[in-house]
Amino acid sequence: MTRSVYVTGIDRGDGRQVVELGVMEILTRQVDRVGVFRPLVHDGPDRLYDLLRARYRLSQDPASAYGMDYHEASTIQAEQGTDELVSRLVDRFHRVAEEYEVVLVLGTDYAATQLPDELALNARLANEFGASVLPVVGGRGQTAESVRAEARNAYRAYEALGCDVLALAVNRVDPKDRDVIHERLESRLPVPCWVLPDEPALSAPTVAQVTHALGGTVLLGDDSGLARDALDFVFGGAMLPNFLAALTPGCLVVTPGDRADLVVGSLAAHSSGTPPIAGVLLTLGERPPEQILTLAARLAPGTPVVSVPGNSFPTAAELSGLEGKLNAATPRKAETALGLFERHVDTAALMSRISAPSSTRVTPMMFEHKLLERAREDRRRVVLPEGTEERVLRAADVLLRRGVCDLTLLGDVEVIRKKAADLGVNLADADLVDPQTSELRDRFAARYAQLRAHKGVSVELAYDVVADVNYFGTLMVQEGLADGMVSGSVHSTAATIRPAFEIIKTSPGAKIVSSVFFMCLADKVLVYGDCAVNPDPDAEQLADIAIQSAATAEQFGVDPRIAMLSYSTGTSGSGADVDKVREATGLVRSLRSDLRVEGPIQYDAAVEPSVAATKLPESTVAGQASVLIFPDLNTGNNTYKAVQRSAGAIAVGPVLQGLRKPVNDLSRGALVQDIVNTVAITAIQAQGPATRPPAPPSDPSGTPTV
Structure with a gap:
């Protein structure tokens, strides 16, 4: 057991950056302050460290992350011996270890290092650092038997050198051999062994990387297009019909710059989605006419359309040697890498083998990590009605790459595919449904007419209503074809949640539908309710909001201590507004005696221990409240926005509560990460006590108070 993890290898080409990124991900879920140390570094930028620093917002001084460069190390080893080299590196490591709760150590890369017996050096450093070792073995181009033999030898080598081998990772194996290799290694090694299949998207260079490597000039294209992976190269020389038949999804078309027919044809094929391409690379330095x-x-x-000076043959030779790299400029590759790691590595088991202390602080990043982790543990299907919206498509890309949940996107399927192709978004694992033409439309119309018969809704009218994406998505949830729905990035709150009121209705025991925001502060998460739905709840409704909010907080790992907010604390004030809060507090206590609740209480007394010590010294809630219930929408909405903007808090929500099945509304200004978080929350809500949504009841029941 250790507080440091040393990720290393046995040779070049193991793609261990996937494992290093994955280990960093699980460490930052548990610990607030994670340090990084690379004992030996090459001249030039360290792409992986730059990625870790950007992705995990590391505050560490980059200079402290490195021991020394390889040239200095080889000189010291040759002139003064290995002990001197190790001594200096140990000293520099401990400077980092003193500042952080846990340290991720990135081993040497076996790339022209001029160091003898590099494996032994990594083992020696790990032992001197007091770090457990996680060796990575590369399996690309090898048979299943040779991979198994090499993995066993790697374990024995590090174990024989006295290392505490935490686990073993085998990477880049042929996908068809993955299960067999895993099964045989698992039974023959005394430590966990995880086997990751080769993922073409990780080794594929992006268009930007191709452009840089070939000294190209970008004629057309934006940053999103340049970030696409070139999964294949198709060289154009044939006539257009034969050429189009050779295109493959994600390919980079390479053609002489004077072949305007192939340029236009390949882009037209991309526009239609048959197939989407990564871009066009023009050789010979030729620039097509402006028209x-x-x-x-x-x-x-x-x-992207890029021009390079060379002709096709040397260009092809250079392209054959290019390999994609994880770096801060390739966030999609990072999501793909993490998705691969999390699918094939038992992250909970790995974390349990690392003695990294769980932080008492909960940072926004830790909260977001845990959302994705919990959603992934029991995957659900979420329907996104706004399937043609760019931010939704980008969020879908992240969710699918990370394997967070299954997705159904609604809208004109051809429009969705075209926009996804333009954005370089891969929706191969998503279901695309057009409500206008779906075979479900008749079924949904009959169901909606049944549910709304008391309002005089006919099947003919219902047929038009259910073509609306929000109604269609809500009916998918009601009918068990999806577990939850997220909408609102381009629709109003009313348009998003009205179908839920009409179709899904309130859950048993809930008097109203309400909402909360998870307010992620620098060191903790607070729950604010209700800041989005109910304008002026009465005492009974306010008590219901408090009880619902406590349940939501508990579901997402926040220990509920409820503060019923008002402009006075305890018995110091009076008036209709204070009396409402006082009555609501009493109702919560009578309905749920197990909940800790205080009210009326002012915000400062609720969250600041020094104020609480003066105003309510005997309270078990004052000064440490985690669930803050506002007396009305005006107060709640303004407060959450003030805290969000002035204190730099991340506001996740609104999260609706009180519905039979989860439907959540987005802000129309929602960022991509906001959508990712809200979808993850919806998937977690859908997990609930049941494994899957039950079949819809034959008769509607339950009427929400709106």
Whole structure:
């Protein structure tokens, strides 16, 4: 057991950056302050450290993350011996270890290092650092038997050198061999062994990386297009019909710059989604006429067209040696890498083997990590009605790459595919449904007419209503075809939740539908309710909001200590507004004697221990409240926005509560990460006590108070 993890290898080409990124991800779920140390570094930028620093917002001084460069190390080892080299590196490591709760150590890379017996050096450093070792073995291009033999030898080598081997990772194996290798290694090694299949998207260079490597000039395209992975290279020389038949999804078209027909044809194919391409690379330094470039820009906005000076043969030779790299400029590759790691590594088991202390602080990043982790543990299907919206498509890309949940996107399928192609978003694992043409439309119309018969809704009218994406998505949830729904990035709150009121209705025991925001402060998460739905709840409704909010807080790992907020604390004030809060507090206590609740109480007395010690010294809630219930929407909405903007808090929500099945509303200003978080929350809500949504009841019941 250790507070430091040393990720290392036995040779080049193991792709261990996937494992290093994955280990960093699980460490930052548990610990607030994680340090990084690379004992030996090459000249030039350290792409992986730059990625870790950007992704995990590391405050560590980059200079402290490195021991020394390889040239200095080889000189010291040759002139003064290995002991001197190790001594200096140990000293520099401990400077980092003193500042952080846990340290991720990135081992040497076996790439022209001029160091003899590099494996032994890594083992010696790990032992001197007091770190457990996680060796990574590369399996690309090897048979299943040779991979198994190499993995066993790697374990024995590090174990024989006295290392505490935490686990073993085998990476880049042929997908068809993955299960067999895993089964045989698991039974023959005394430590966990996880086997990751080769993932072409990780080794594929992005268009930007190709452009940089070949000294190209970008003629057309935006940053999103340049970030696409070039999964294949298709060289154009044939006539257009034969050429189009050779295109593959995600390919980079390489053609002489004077072949305007192939440029226009490939971009037209991309525009139609058959297939989406990564971009076009023009050789010979030829630039197409302006009218061709104008047409190309209109056919496929954002798709890169790049000109390189060489002819096709040397260009092909250079492309064959290019490999994609994880770095801060390739966030999609990072999501793909993490998704791969989390699918094939038992992260809970790995974390249990690392003696990293769980932090008492809960940072926004830790909260977000845990949302994705919990959603992934029991995958659910979430329907996104706004399938043609760019932010939704980008969020879907992240969710699918990370394997957070299954997705159904609603909208015109061809429009969704075209927009996804333009954005370089891969929706291969998502279901795309057009409510206008779906075979479910008749079924949903009959169901909606049944539910709304008391309002005089006919099947004919219902047929038109259910073509609306929000109604269609809500009916998917009601009918058990999806577990939850998230909408609102381009629709109003009313348009998003009205179908839920009409179709899903309130859960048993809930008097109203309400909402909470998870307010992620620098060191803790607070729950604010209700800041989005009910304008002026009475005492009974306010008590219901408090009880619902406590349940939501508990579901997401926040220990509920409820503060019923008012402009006075305890018995110091009076008036209708204070009396409402006092009555609501009494109702919560009578209905749920197990809940800790205080009210009326002012905000400062609720969250600041020094104020609480003066105003309510005997309270078990004052000064440490985690669930804050506002007396009305005006107060709640303004407070959450003030805290969000002035204190730099991340507001996750609104999260609706009180419905039979989860439907959540987005802010129309929602960022991509906001959508990712809200979908994860919806998936977690859907997990609930049941394993899957039950079949819809034959008769509607339950009427919400709105």
